[in-house]
Amino acid sequence: MGTSISHPSPRNINWKPVHIGYVNKLIPENRIINEIWRAAENSAQNISSEIRSDSIFRCFEIINNSKNFQEAVTKYEDFIKQSRSNSIVVELAKRVIPNAFESKDRTQKWSECFFSEVTRYIVSRDASGFVGGNNRNATVAELIQFKKSISSKVESAIGQMNVNISTKKDWDSFVTNSINHLKSIV
Numbered sequence: 001m002g003t004s005i006s007h008p009s010p011r012n013i014n015w016k017p018v019h020i021g022y023v024n025k026l027i028p029e030n031r032i033i034n035e036i037w038r039a040a041e042n043s044a045q046n047i048s049s050e051i052r053s054d055s056i057f058r059c060f061e062i063i064n065n066s067k068n069f070q071e072a073v074t075k076y077e078d079f080i081k082q083s084r085s086n087s088i089v090v091e092l093a094k095r096v097i098p099n100a101f102e103s104k105d106r107t108q109k110w111s112e113c114f115f116s117e118v119t120r121y122i123v124s125r126d127a128s129g130f131v132g133g134n135n136r137n138a139t140v141a142e143l144i145q146f147k148k149s150i151s152s153k154v155e156s157a158i159g160q161m162n163v164n165i166s167t168k169k170d171w172d173s174f175v176t177n178s179i180n181h182l183k184s185i186v
Contacts, residue, residue, distance in 0.1 A: 008126050015039045015126075022130035022137075029150055030185050033157075036122055037182040047118065048179050050089040055080070056114075057171045059093040063110050069101040092117045108163045115178060116155040123147050157185050 009015040018039050021032035040047040050056070059076050066072035076094055080086050096117050100110035127143055130136065137143040161178050165171050 008129060009039065009043070009122070014042050018126065019130065022127050023135050025136045027136075029146075029153055033119065033150060033153060033185060034183050036119060037179055040122065041179060041183070047089065047122075048175060050087060051118070051179075052172050052175050053085070053089075054168065055083065055085040055087075055090050056093050057168050058083075059090075059097070060107060060110065060165065060171060063097060063100045063106050069098040072097045072100070088121065089118065092121055105163075107165065108159070111161070111163050111174070111178070112155040112158040115158045115182070116151045119154045119182075120147055120151045123150055153185070154182065157181055 009018065011019070017035040018032065021027045021035060058079055062075045062079070063072050066075060073094065076097065080090060080094070093114055096110060096113035099113040100106040103109035124147060127137065127146065131140060131143050132138060137146050158178055158181075161174065161181060163174060165174055
């Protein structure tokens with residue numbers, strides 16, 4: 001039997017606005033999303049760099065060129081093994097491949113779900129330490145609903161972005177524009 005270790009965001013000035021959002025119910029969820037992405041961009045382990053990586057762009061390409069989600073997952077797993085490029089962000093990208101094939105516009109749907117999943121991961125690793133009477137979420141059930149709401153808002157925000165990508169440079173531009181949008185949604 002294995003154990004899971006949570007690696008929360010650092011308790012520093014960069015993440016403090018996010019943590020305040022996990023405590024204070026008066027802070028709108030969109031503002032928490034803004035602060036999550038500002039903090040993520042300013043962290044030593046810059047998530048946006050990982051999202052811009054060749055490995056994530058390759059996932060995008062594979063989805064665009066696969067017949068079904070099983071083929072896409074297999075191709076992406078093969079790519080990860082060959083390139084030895086696995087990371088939590090790569091795993092999150094792989095996790096939402098099936099979602100992409102629920103839509104006619106697979107790359108749009110995957111992009112929405114991917115950014116939503118990355119945000120959910122950040123919230124999950126941190127917000128569990130902010131559950132109880134003096135926090136935004138007094139119960140685990142409230143935390144689950146909070147994470148669903150945040151994820152839905154991120155998916156909707158990325159759904160407003162234009163996913164017209166054919167090159168790595170296009171991908172990098174899309175990521176920059178998407179993160180800037182997430183840092184500013186109201």
